[in-house]
Amino acid sequence: MYTPLKRGNLPVVQYNPVNCSKCLSYLNPYCAVDFASKFWTCPFCSQKNSFPPNYAGMDPQHLVSELFPENTTIEYRTPISTNAVPPVFLFVVDTAMKHQDEILHLKKALLQALQAIPSNCFVGLITYGANVQVYELSYPHCRRCIVFSGETEVTPAGVQTLLGLHPVKPGTSHAAQLNNKYILPLESILENLTSIVEELQIDPQQFKKGEERKACATGVALSVALAIMESIFPKIGGRIINLSAGPCTVGPGVVVGRDLSEPIRSHYHLRKEEAKYVTAAIAYYNKLAARAVAQGHAVDIFSASLDQTGLLEMHPLANNTGGVLVSTESFIHEIVKQSLRKLFQKDDDGHLSMKFNGTIEVIQSKELKVCGAIGHLQSLGKKNAYVSETAMGIGGTNAWKMCTMDPNTSYAFYFEVVNAHNNIIPADNYGLVQFRTNYIHPSGERVQRVTTIAKTWSPPSAGLNALLPGFDQEACAALIARYAVFKAENEEAQPIKFIDRHLIQFIHAFGSYTKDAPESLKYPPQIAIYPEFMFHLRRGNLIQIFGTSPDETAYYRHYLLRESVSSCLIMIQPALDSYSFDVDEPQPVLLSLSSVLPDKILLLDTFFHVVVFSGETIAAWRKAGYQDQEGYENFKQLLEVPVQDATMILMNRFPMPMYVVCDQGSSQARFLLAVLDPGKTGATLSSPNAVGPAATTSQEIYSDDVPLSVFMEHLKKKVVSYEG
Ligand SMILES: [Zn+2]
16 A cells, blocks of 8 residues: 555655666665665676766765665655646536525535635636536626537537637647636636625526426536646646535436436345436446546545435546545535645645646566555556556556545555566565555655655465565555445455455465364464454445445445545454543544443544444433533543544544534434444344345355454354365
8 A cells, every 4th residue: 555645754866866777766765875886786687887977976874865775765856847737727617406505505616616726726617407518717898608508519629719719729828828718817717706706696497297306517617627627727737626416317428317216226126127317327427537537637536415416326536536436425514625725735835735637657576566556546558568468457457547635635555576486586586566646746746756665575395374464454454444345446346355265365375274173263463453354344334335425335335445544444344442530531433233231432534435423321411411510520521532533534634524412312313323333232233134144255255244253253263274
């Protein structure tokens, strides 16, 4: 798992990297340097290379930055080119909502965003309902917009003609971009754009008999937005930010009809192949996503609706471009406003923290081949001898592209060891991987961040368990979760079967036991909590689709494919803390029904939901108002601390999670109960037959939702009888 833009104190140099003449890897701390003869030996391919002349003064006391042992990551910056165009933000705003409150809050969110965007950035506005309006921002005296029918697709050439655009060639000067009326530097249009946003109205619509959903032309709106961006800002970093109030109901990209008697597709409809729009809609949005990727433009979708809006069909727009999905029930909620503010957050140097037009390339030692990557990136189709024939995720390449990324964006990479068993690697050789991430900083600088990782090899004679000291079970859980989700989405594989097979084989390889004696199975400490991660993964919403909508599934999986190991772990196995009078600090407790106690408050963090749950007694005391009485200050504090801790999570996370406050026995408590292990007595919580006999195959641990204890017993049985 690699987070290229992870924040930290990094060495930054203003020159170009020195590369190996044979394998092109960059000079790094693992290179052997001969100071006398000014040569360095490449640790990837053993090539001897001479240093360039400007390294002549180097000696062991005066090393260049890239050779310091601690500088395994280093940043190379190239000065800003005079052609640098500031980032571009095109808002594509759905005004086909039902309530005035909704549009009021939508406008607030937009105005806040305009405040957060640096004034030199290019900004444009498109609104849509039944039709699509593109606003002229250069003309302050009266409102002018060009209207496109929402029913029919317009070709990019058609959009150019209708808007009078003069297509710009990539790499031409900044002035070319100013020659349009629709997307202009914020400083020159702020006043005009602010008034337009303030005057936005709900899309006026006519309803025919039987039509109850609003006409909403999301498909055409996004297509027009892409055409404008392609035409004026080709290969220039930018985002199309879609604020959506409902599903696309007209024109290309329809996800549901306007008749309310026709429900939007569910997982049930998908399984039964009764979702009549889904194939065409996915194909349509995939096509749009490919256009965005080709030009380096990201697409974000902020969805605010009680019902689904089509994230299932549209999510490739965000996933393939590095854009974000944010989903909530209404624009009135703080979630859209805060997440939009956070999208435009700045680094310590005052620049936007998002980066654009990125590529990432991996180079590794000859004993390794790269199988693929999983995350919000796309293949650049660069194949060489070090690319494995076995694809895992997006494979068949050693380089990928991402239109945008931010300091949280993390990518999973998968490698295989291809060293022949009888080929003994010298003890002083490392297995190396070099990640080279190139991107455009919002300032216009081109930056290359290089991380070189080295691991020592373990000889075959040492046995598999010699690998355990270097094993990170948390990273492994995140990697396997991403792979399971990737398979579920792209290969229609059954993710539970895959997880179970993997877990059985894994424990078979690293656990110690006597054949056919389940009670003898012991886990080495380095893998001790791994089975529990897999237990929670296979019953959570990343894998299970029961009780969730296709949009929710797409949304949850979007973040699993985007976030760092620590965030992925919260999604896999939510964090549960208990607060009580007995202890000062909150205690992490088991995700089990046994942690629910009358005199405790629980704080649950699933990444998407933050739940403060009061036990019965606590709730009763609170309702009786003890916290406001003298002598009960302790109780008052006990109530406050988890709320403060929850607030911290809400403020710091992107996207802002949904906040639930509930008491034991209330209906909202389901947010907590759904993720708890039902335990031995509570099996009926999720399925009446959970502990009954269930038929399993040799590759499956249990086919039903069962308590952790039952799962672990079955795992032991499967492992000790595993035949390979
Ligand atoms: Zn080399």
